[in-house]
Amino acid sequence: EDQVTQSPEALRLQEGESSSLNCSYTVSGLRGLFWYRQDPGKGPEFLFTLYSAGEEKEKERLKATLTKKESFLHITAPKPEDSATYLCAVQVTGFQKLVFGTGTRLLVSP
């Protein structure tokens, strides 16, 4: 069964304290791995798509990386406005739907 596991479930950081979120996956074949950000009461906001092991994408303080078994979302010098739930999802070869993890709730304190 295709599965996505995110860790930690919750993470508290001080402003400027860099860290990484983990997304491990077990799929029959990976078509793409997606990172989203979700603020309370809103829909997920697209951040990155990664397609193959070794690929990296960056946007402002965020950097996503991909290996054959997991992805990391690195947050460098976070700010309070980075506080949100970060969702990881995979798209399996031959299918269009996304399979989501349960997310990491990030709180960045000033």
Add this chain to the structure above:
Amino acid sequence: GAGVSQSPSNKVTEKGKDVELRCDPISGHTALYWYRQSLGQGLEFLIYFQGNSAPDKSGLPSDRFSAERTGGSVSTLTIQRTQQEDSAVYLCASSPQDTQYFGPGTRLTVL
């Protein structure tokens, strides 16, 4: 440009009533998806539409759930005889290819 819109934003209903949730996708996006997000759980796939092809209904949890997409654009998700376990946020997404762009969701509460 305009993103995915959903209506209503909130819906409170009584157990046993039928509800309809609406999704307006981004113009030009051929694919449309419905997901459900329950408290403490990840997003759960419900149904997928692509152009004029038969929809992928493999995620619908029971025959009380149905959806249609008219004219390749607007979609309606219908839940008949609602149950308390149907309470969740229902999210719609549209896509031009791989990346899915989500709407704000409809929060459904079944009393």
